[in-house]
Amino acid sequence: MKLNILGCYSATPRAFTNPTAQVLEINNHIFLIDCGEGTQVEIRRHKIKFNRIKHVFISHLHGDHFFGLVGLISTFRLLTREADLHIYGPKGLKEIITLQLKLSKSWTNYQLIFHELTNTSSEIIFEDEKVEVHTIPLDHRVYTNGFLFKEKEHERKLDMNAVLNTNIDIAYYRKLKQGFDVVNEDGITIKNETVTHAGPTPKSYAFCSDTAYNEAIVPIIKDVTVLYHESTFLEKHAKLAPKTKHSTAIEAAKIAKMANVGTLILGHYSTRYDDLNAFKTEAETCFGTVELANDGKVFEL
Amino acid sequence: MKLNILGCYSATPRAFTNPTAQVLEINNHIFLIDCGEGTQVEIRRHKIKFNRIKHVFISHLHGDHFFGLVGLISTFRLLTREADLHIYGPKGLKEIITLQLKLSKSWTNYQLIFHELTNTSSEIIFEDEKVEVHTIPLDHRVYTNGFLFKEKEHERKLDMNAVLNTNIDIAYYRKLKQGFDVVNEDGITIKNETVTHAGPTPKSYAFCSDTAYNEAIVPIIKDVTVLYHESTFLEKHAKLAPKTKHSTAIEAAKIAKMANVGTLILGHYSTRYDDLNAFKTEAETCFGTVELANDGKVFEL
Numbered sequence: 001m002k003l004n005i006l007g008c009y010s011a012t013p014r015a016f017t018n019p020t021a022q023v024l025e026i027n028n029h030i031f032l033i034d035c036g037e038g039t040q041v042e043i044r045r046h047k048i049k050f051n052r053i054k055h056v057f058i059s060h061l062h063g064d065h066f067f068g069l070v071g072l073i074s075t076f077r078l079l080t081r082e083a084d085l086h087i088y089g090p091k092g093l094k095e096i097i098t099l100q101l102k103l104s105k106s107w108t109n110y111q112l113i114f115h116e117l118t119n120t121s122s123e124i125i126f127e128d129e130k131v132e133v134h135t136i137p138l139d140h141r142v143y144t145n146g147f148l149f150k151e152k153e154h155e156r157k158l159d160m161n162a163v164l165n166t167n168i169d170i171a172y173y174r175k176l177k178q179g180f181d182v183v184n185e186d187g188i189t190i191k192n193e194t195v196t197h198a199g200p201t202p203k204s205y206a207f208c209s210d211t212a213y214n215e216a217i218v219p220i221i222k223d224v225t226v227l228y229h230e231s232t233f234l235e236k237h238a239k240l241a242p243k244t245k246h247s248t249a250i251e252a253a254k255i256a257k258m259a260n261v262g263t264l265i266l267g268h269y270s271t272r273y274d275d276l277n278a279f280k281t282e283a284e285t286c287f288g289t290v291e292l293a294n295d296g297k298v299f300e301l
Numbered sequence: 302m303k304l305n306i307l308g309c310y311s312a313t314p315r316a317f318t319n320p321t322a323q324v325l326e327i328n329n330h331i332f333l334i335d336c337g338e339g340t341q342v343e344i345r346r347h348k349i350k351f352n353r354i355k356h357v358f359i360s361h362l363h364g365d366h367f368f369g370l371v372g373l374i375s376t377f378r379l380l381t382r383e384a385d386l387h388i389y390g391p392k393g394l395k396e397i398i399t400l401q402l403k404l405s406k407s408w409t410n411y412q413l414i415f416h417e418l419t420n421t422s423s424e425i426i427f428e429d430e431k432v433e434v435h436t437i438p439l440d441h442r443v444y445t446n447g448f449l450f451k452e453k454e455h456e457r458k459l460d461m462n463a464v465l466n467t468n469i470d471i472a473y474y475r476k477l478k479q480g481f482d483v484v485n486e487d488g489i490t491i492k493n494e495t496v497t498h499a500g501p502t503p504k505s506y507a508f509c510s511d512t513a514y515n516e517a518i519v520p521i522i523k524d525v526t527v528l529y530h531e532s533t534f535l536e537k538h539a540k541l542a543p544k545t546k547h548s549t550a551i552e553a554a555k556i557a558k559m560a561n562v563g564t565l566i567l568g569h570y571s572t573r574y575d576d577l578n579a580f581k582t583e584a585e586t587c588f589g590t591v592e593l594a595n596d597g598k599v600f601e602l
Contacts, residue, residue: 012376013342037372038339041314061405063375067368071338074364075313092404099400103393104362105443142406 001026001151001203001301003226006042008267008293010210010232010246011064013037018295019064020268022228023048024205026149027130032056033147033207039068040075045296050076051083055126057133058089059209060144066093070100077108084111088125088133090143091116117145122220136220138211140245146208148220154199162195203301206261209268212242213251218258226301227261228293230268234278237270249279253287263301267293302327302452302504302602304527307343309568309594311511311533311547312365314338319596320365321569323529324349325506327450328431333357334448334508340369341376346597351377352384356427358434359390360510361445367394371401378409385412389426389434391444392417418446423521437521439512441546447509449521455500463496504602507562510569513543514552519560527602528562529594531569535579538571550580554588564602568594 002025007018019036023046030052032039043050058066066089076085085108087093094114101107115125117135120143126133129152136146155177163176168190172182181192206221209230221227232246241248247255249266256264264287266279273279276292283290291299303326308319320337324347331353333340344351359367367390377386386409388394395415402408416426418436421444427434430453437447456478464477469491473483482493507522510531522528533547542549548556550567557565565588567580574580577593584591592600 011379013339013372015342015346037369038314038342041316041339045316061401062407063372063401063405067372067375067401068338071314071364071368074368078312090404096401096404100362100364100368100397103391103397103443104364106363142404 001205001225003205003228003265003299003301004046004048005267005293005295005297005299006039006046007036007295008269009295010230010268010270012271013064014271016295017271018042019067020059020209021068022207023053024149026203026205027151029055029131031133031149034059034065034209035067035069035072036064037067037071040072042295043072046298050079051081053085054083055086056088057147057207058087058093059138059146059207060140060142061090061092061096062142062210065210069093070097073097073101073108073112074104074106076110077106081108081110084113086113086115086126088115089117090145091118118143122148134220136206136208136217138208138217139214140210140212144210146206146211146217148204148206148224150204150224151202153202156192156196157199159195159197166190166195168195205301208255210246212245213247213255215255215258218255221255221259221261223260225262226265226299227256227259227263228265228267229255231266231279231283232268232270234273235282237272249283250286253283253285253290257287263289263291265291265293265299302506302526304506304529304566304600304602305347305349306568306594306596306598306600307340307347308337308596309570310596311569311571313572314365315572317596318572319343320368321360321510322369323508324354325450327504327506328452330356330432332434332450335360335366335510336368336370336373337365338368338372341373343596344373347599351380352382354386355384356387357389358448358508359388359394360439360447360508361441361443362391362393362397363443363511366511370394371398374398374402374409374413375405375407377411378407382409382411385414387414387416387427389416390418391446392419419444423449435521437507437509437518439509439518440515441511441513445511447507447512447518449505449507449525451505451525452503454503457493457497458500460496460498467491467496469496506602509556511547513546514548514556516556516559519556522556522560522562524561526563527566527600528557528560528564529566529568530556532567532580532584533569533571535574536583538573550584551587554584554586554591558588564590564592566592566594566600
């Protein structure tokens with residue numbers, strides 16, 4: 001699992017900072033999460049192949065989270081993309097994109113598949129054999145979802161010595177990997193845990209931006225490997241957080257602690273701050289493992 | 302008159318080139334012409350004050366000419382702009398912008414005034430005491446206008462020695478500047494040209510992008526000081542020009558020659574070319590004064 005921070009600042013793009021966009025690489029998927037203005041250029045800078053992006057997740061319809069999407073879609077068209085593109089985001093996004101493509105007479109040759117979200121409770125919006133994506137309803141000024149990306153349980157690993165010693169037919173190996181007990185050639189039931197051990201722990205990533213402090217998300221993101229939680233403000237501007245429905249670094253850390261996450265990554269900083277270290281310092285007063293997102297930073301998880 | 306090239310490449314923004322956007326400074330106006338994705342960042346880089354931009358001219362609704370507009374409008378809002386913003390562009394632009402502002406619940410505090418264009422012949426769309434802006438109907442795949450920015454005739458300058466020697470009452474000076482003959486204190490008619498001389502020659506700038514080779518524009522842009530004419534292709538790809546309704550460097554030069562312009566600036570290069578010098582070389586086979594636009598370049602006219 002690898003997380004590319006393309007942009008992690010709030011509000012407005014500047015010469016050296018970008019609005020929100022991330023690329024999560026997980027189990028051979030390349031998921032684009034949010035798409036502020038300029039995201040397509042950042043994708044190029046990160047040398048991520050456009051064609052590998054098949055799923056885009058948009059948290060909400062504030063410009064710093066989606067104004068780059070229509071340009072990305074158009075660029076895909078100009079580069080003669082053929083693969084389908086799935087777009088998950090709030091109702092209204094389809095209308096915004098299709099209106100612009102229609103008026104510019106630039107309809108895509110490839111299939112654009114919109115999955116418009118309206119649900120206010122968590123739901124599963126993508127699933128294949130290895131990965132699931134769930135929404136995380138957030139508390140912001142407009143309808144907003146975070147996204148939880150989680151690997152499914154890995155198969156159990158065979159302990160080959162034990163398996164061979166217990167005279168199990170090869171036809172049952174699959175069942176063993178799936179966790180079942182099996183009967184061996186001698187008619188004896190072999191307990192699964194005596195011949196297998198657990199596969200690697202499934203990893204998970206929760207993206208939560210933008211949101212006010214919201215304990216309701218804790219059960220959804222419980223025990224995730226990595227939580228990206230917005231921290232627009234430092235303590236000195238804490239009063240602005242509930243007013244604008246954003247969070248402080250300490251609030252992000254409180255959520256991380258309650259949810260028992262592995263690592264907390266902070267981001268979506270207000271552009272009023274020149275030095276980001278205070279975000280880490282403040283969050284660490286409440287939670288141990290804190291990282292700072294920054295544009296261009298890559299987290300190998 | 303000063304022209305800031307914020308972006309001058311066609312099609313798709315890349316790490317080191319930007320789609321079309323220009324800022325023309327003329328008689329104390331700051332006119333923004335086209336607004337591809339990322340334009341607001343380029344405006345910042347050029348240190349042009351956001352508040353001084355009161356008029357935006359959009360040539361057509363292909364993304365590389367307007368996808369940055371909604372972000373610019375939103376940034377103006379975040380920076381608590383109060384001044385009106387006038388937007389001139391094809392019908393449909395208002396719907397695109399207002400839909401996005403509505404769905405993001407981010408209506409502007411300042412006034413957005415749309416001047417939607419539908420006319421297929423040249424019309425005057427802005428005028429004050431010193432400057433006029435006319436449309437230049439272009440021939441592209443969607444409804445497209447270029448824009449002609451021209452200073453009005455400057456007042457004539459008084460030749461003060463001559464004026465004082467001919468015994469003209471001060472009340473008539475204004476009429477003299479306007480070019481009229483006047484009667485002096487002795488009842489004698491004084492010919493205007495004997496006591497005044499011409500003011501500076503009015504400057505003019507024509508922006509023509511995107512367009513196929515189109516001689517119909519020649520009378521509109523006749524004798525302009527500077528013509529920016531798109532030259533998407535070199536001769537080796539000349540066949541693509543009519544097909545995509547773009548121009549070659551030589552076609553741009555032919556138009557410049559026919560219109561007897563002062564200087565031709567080339568731009569809107571296809572991103573397939575690494576070296577721009579061939580554009581200049583090819584255009585110069587047909588017209589003498591050719592300049593190459595490039596991102597970040599400033600022309601003092």
